[in-house]
Structures are given as C-alpha cells and as structure tokens.
Amino acid sequence: MLNYNQQFLIDLAKMKMPFGKYKGYFLIDLPEQYLVWYRTKGFPKGKLGQQMQLIYELQLNGLEDIVRKIKQNYL
Template sequence: MSTKQQKEFLIKLAHTKMPFGKYEGRYLIDLPEYYVVWYSNKGFPKGQLGQQLQLVYELKVNGLENIVRNIKAQYNKP
C-alpha cells in the first residue's frame, strides 16, 4: 500500500461509522475497547470493515486512538 493509499485509508477510517449491531452509527474509533477486543477474539468481518476494525483494535490496544480523532478533525469526509 502506497503512502497516499495509507493516508486515504486512515481518513476514511476516521469518518466510518459502525454499520450494524449494538453500536450502529458510532464512529469505529469511538467503539468501546472491550467490543473491539471481542471482535479480535471472535474474528473480524471480511472486507474493508474488517481491516478497519483490525486497525482500530491495534490503535486502542496501544493507546493511539487520538491519531484517528485528530485526522477526523483535520480532514473532511472523503
């Protein structure tokens, strides 16, 4: 993935909301950590949503959620 693609992926992640379930409509980065950990144990969905949730998991586990929140504030929704 090129640098431009990574940037676009992060901007899209910052503006993506959960499309279903208990937390439908909540930004992925704002999902509770226990919920993302549950997905990590259960298995992430296939496709782009799964990739985004995997990254959210890594960011939350490492305390880096503010990176995505800053991106959301700095860049408009694609």
C-alpha cells in the same frame, strides 16, 4: 494531492459501524471491550473487518488519538 496512506487514514477516521449495538458510531469511538470481543470471535470479512482490526491495534497501543485528530479535521 493525498497519497494512499493518507486517504486510508481519512477513510478510517470517517467510517461508522454499519450494524449492531453500536450502529452509527465511528469506528474510532467503539468501546475497547467491543473490539476485544470481535478479536476473540473474529472480525467481519472485508474492509470493515480490516478497519476494525486496525482500530483495535491502535487502541491497544494507545495510538487512537492519531485517528481522532484526523476525524476532527475532516468532519
């Protein structure tokens, strides 16, 4: 049985961008400059914005491979 944090990371790894230039891209595969732009303009409200902000932080700290490995295992 998965705990909340594990399920959160799995959901993050499987989430795709629902609109815009990168519609259909996995959030973890969004270009860094796109996330930086959102960082300056403001992330969307709700869960999507929280996930994008986390992806931004992971990329900023070089930790995005954690989510990429999860993505490989669950897709």
